[in-house]
Amino acid sequence: MSLHRMLAMAALAGALGCAPETVLNQTEGELEVSPTLLDLGTVAVGEVVEFPFQVDHLRGGVIDLRNVVVSNVEGEFFSYRGEEGVIQLDRAESRDLDFVYEPLDEGYHRATIEVTHTGKDSPTQVEVRARATVPEVIVSPLGLDFGPVEEGNVAERAVTVTNNSGLDLLITDAQVSNNVFTLAEQAPFTIAGGGEKVFAVEFVPTSDEAATGTLTFRLGDVALPKVTLRGNDCENGAPAEYDVDADGYTTCGGDCDDLNADVHPGTPETWDMVDEDCDGDIDEGTDGYDDDGDGYCEGPGECSDGSLPGDCHDGAANVNPGAREDIDNGIDDDCDGVVDLGTTDTDFDGYSPEGGDCDDSDGNTYPGAPELADGIDNDCDGERDEGTIWYDDDNDGYCEGPSCTDGTLPGDCDDDTADLNPIDGQPDGFVSNPGAGEAPDWRDNNCNGIVDEGTINYDDDGDGFTENGGDCDDSDPLVSPAYGNC
Numbered sequence: 001m002s003l004h005r006m007l008a009m010a011a012l013a014g015a016l017g018c019a020p021e022t023v024l025n026q027t028e029g030e031l032e033v034s035p036t037l038l039d040l041g042t043v044a045v046g047e048v049v050e051f052p053f054q055v056d057h058l059r060g061g062v063i064d065l066r067n068v069v070v071s072n073v074e075g076e077f078f079s080y081r082g083e084e085g086v087i088q089l090d091r092a093e094s095r096d097l098d099f100v101y102e103p104l105d106e107g108y109h110r111a112t113i114e115v116t117h118t119g120k121d122s123p124t125q126v127e128v129r130a131r132a133t134v135p136e137v138i139v140s141p142l143g144l145d146f147g148p149v150e151e152g153n154v155a156e157r158a159v160t161v162t163n164n165s166g167l168d169l170l171i172t173d174a175q176v177s178n179n180v181f182t183l184a185e186q187a188p189f190t191i192a193g194g195g196e197k198v199f200a201v202e203f204v205p206t207s208d209e210a211a212t213g214t215l216t217f218r219l220g221d222v223a224l225p226k227v228t229l230r231g232n233d234c235e236n237g238a239p240a241e242y243d244v245d246a247d248g249y250t251t252c253g254g255d256c257d258d259l260n261a262d263v264h265p266g267t268p269e270t271w272d273m274v275d276e277d278c279d280g281d282i283d284e285g286t287d288g289y290d291d292d293g294d295g296y297c298e299g300p301g302e303c304s305d306g307s308l309p310g311d312c313h314d315g316a317a318n319v320n321p322g323a324r325e326d327i328d329n330g331i332d333d334d335c336d337g338v339v340d341l342g343t344t345d346t347d348f349d350g351y352s353p354e355g356g357d358c359d360d361s362d363g364n365t366y367p368g369a370p371e372l373a374d375g376i377d378n379d380c381d382g383e384r385d386e387g388t389i390w391y392d393d394d395n396d397g398y399c400e401g402p403s404c405t406d407g408t409l410p411g412d413c414d415d416d417t418a419d420l421n422p423i424d425g426q427p428d429g430f431v432s433n434p435g436a437g438e439a440p441d442w443r444d445n446n447c448n449g450i451v452d453e454g455t456i457n458y459d460d461d462g463d464g465f466t467e468n469g470g471d472c473d474d475s476d477p478l479v480s481p482a483y484g485n486c
Contacts, residue, residue: 029060029119031089033097033126040130044167045103046219050081052096053113053126057089063119064088068097075109077102078128103132104220135165135193139217139224142482143464146203146231147241148251148258155203159227161217162196169193171217178213180205181229187217203231210236225482228465236469238459239442239451248413248432248444250451254278265443266416266432273304277416285370287314296320310335312350315368315379319350330355356380375405389415398433409434413447440468 034054043049057063065087068080082098089095103109108131116123139161146155163169169191174183184200191197205211210233217224234242234252242250242258249255249264256278257263267276271288275281283289283304290297296311297303312335313319323333327340332350339345343352344360351357351366358380359365369378373388385391389400392408393415401410414432436445440455452458456467458474465471465480472486473479480486 027060029063029089029091030058030121031063031117031119031124032056032058033113033115033124036126038126038128040101040128042131042133042167043101043103044165044169044219045106045132045134045222046170046172047103047168048170049101049130050098051101051128052098053128055089055095055097055115057091057093060091060119062088062090063117065095065115065117067114067116067123069114069116070099071112071114073110073112075103075105075107075111075132077104077109077132078111078113080113099128101128101130102220103130105222106132106134133167134219134222135163135167135169137169137219137224138162138164139227139482141227141464142225142480143228143238143459143469144201144215144230145233145237145241145464146229147237147244148234149203149205149231151205151207153205155231157201157203159199159201159215160196161191161199161224163191163193166193170219172220173218174199175216175218176201176213176229177216178211178229180211180231181213181215183215201227201229203229205232208232210234212236225484228470228482230469233469234442235457236466238464238466239457242442243451246449248447248449248451250442253442253451266414271299271304289314291315292317294318294320295322313366313368330357373405391415396433397435411447413444 038051040049040051068082070078070080072078078099078101081100087095110127110129113126113128114123139159144157144159146157149155171187171189174187176183180203182202184202189197201215211231212233213229215227215229230237234250239250242252244258245261247261247264251258254265256275263274263276263278265278269276269283269285271283271286273282285291287299288297288304290303290305290307291314294317295307297307297309298311298314299309301309303309310321312332319331319333321335325333330340330343330352332339339350339352343354345352346360347363349357349363349366353360356367358377364372365376365378365380367380371378371385371387373385373390375384377384385405387393390403390405392399392404392406398409398412399406400412400415404410411434412432432443432445432447434447438445438452438454440452440457442452442457444451454460459466460474461477463477463480467474470481470486
């Protein structure tokens with residue numbers, strides 16, 4: 001360039017009042033953040049939604065993104081999860097800024113996002129909005145009763161959570177209030193729209209005492225209906241869980257072996273070293289037990305109660321192998337098979353007619369003989385079949401059947417007058433027969449195979465709660481402690 005031309009350019013610059021370098025500066029940078037309004041639509045409470053805003057360098061020089069600020073206008077659930085610090089954008093470069101929406105409560109939520117930068121018209125603002133809703137969720141059952149479980153053993157039950165909405169459901173937390181109950185899996189859990197998930201709950205008792213607790217699933221801050229957990233709690237639980245053998249008696253109704261339907265109050269004893277009638281005595285009334293307390297049982301083998309065998313009449317304490325023979329009473333007192341040295345005992349049952357035998361041709365008939373269901377007065381007391389299934393022993397109008405020889409009706413499921421009612425400890429008398437009303441005593445009073453239906457001990461509406469266990473309306477399954485309306 002000629003000296004003349006250079007001098008001319010310098011003069012022109014001086015005339016304009018600025019330095020020559022100014023002419024060489026780049027144009028100020030310009031960017032765009034899009035979209036200006038982002039609507040995330042409907043989102044399930046507890047769900048995590050990640051979303052970006054795109055930043056585009058439109059023109060000019062390099063732009064530095066200095067700061068990103070999220071201002072929640074409604075709710076506090078939008079946040080920035082992108083890169084921190086200064087972000088440099090070259091000309092025509094694009095970058096995504098990452099955000100997240102985590103609604104913990106239902107409602108309409110909105111936020112303003114402000115991006116501060118070194119470009120033109122800083123800061124740049126955009127908006128985001130969404131609606132959070134609680135999906136239609138069913139938790140079933142709302143009451144889990146584990147029944148009787150021995151200390152150290154493990155029982156398992158299942159709870160199903162059904163997602164009836166079209167939204168994915170995120171269970172953010174699942175809390176159990178008593179550590180003897182545990183959830184086999186740990187939250188969080190995702191259940192797709194229209195799907196369900198089955199959760200296994202375990203009960204490991206540390207004692208035989210009643211245990212209760214709750215299981216609560218949460219969608220963020222929203223709690224689903226609570227599931228009540230119960231174990232070893234016969235008095236407040238579902239009777240069916242405590243009558244496992246379906247014999248009409250629960251464990252709190254006096255059943256001493258709920259795995260054996262042949263063991264419960266009122267069952268006739270057999271010689272087997274088992275307390276069938278749950279009265280604390282073993283084999284009473286059988287050949288293996290010393291019923292008259294004279295030190296001898298009737299059995300030929302070992303006696304269940306430690307007495308000696310060989311008693312020929314266990315209904316009279318003065319008749320046994322160690323007794324002295326009375327030669328004038330017509331009875332084989334010492335059980336040697338001979339009655340009074342010449343007294344006639346045609347049927348060899350140890351009694352002659354002079355000793356009270358009312359049928360000396362039948363060896364099963366004599367004073368004190370066990371009554372049999374045969375229509376015969378076996379013990380010669382003037383009554384037939386008392387103490388057998390053909391006789392109404394508790395005088396409620398029913399025998400145990402299938403037919404009765406005393407004119408009563410068949411079908412009694414407990415004809416034992418010695419049974420004690422577990423509520424008051426008194427003889428139950430006429431507690432159980434087909435015509436009886438059901439009472440809240442954990443026993444099948446009306447002999448229909450169901451324990452305590454229609455009473456405060458039974459879950460009549462099938463919601464997992466009895467009235468005794470806290471249900472304030474046992475006719476409506478939508479009213480229970482689980483829903484918080486009791």
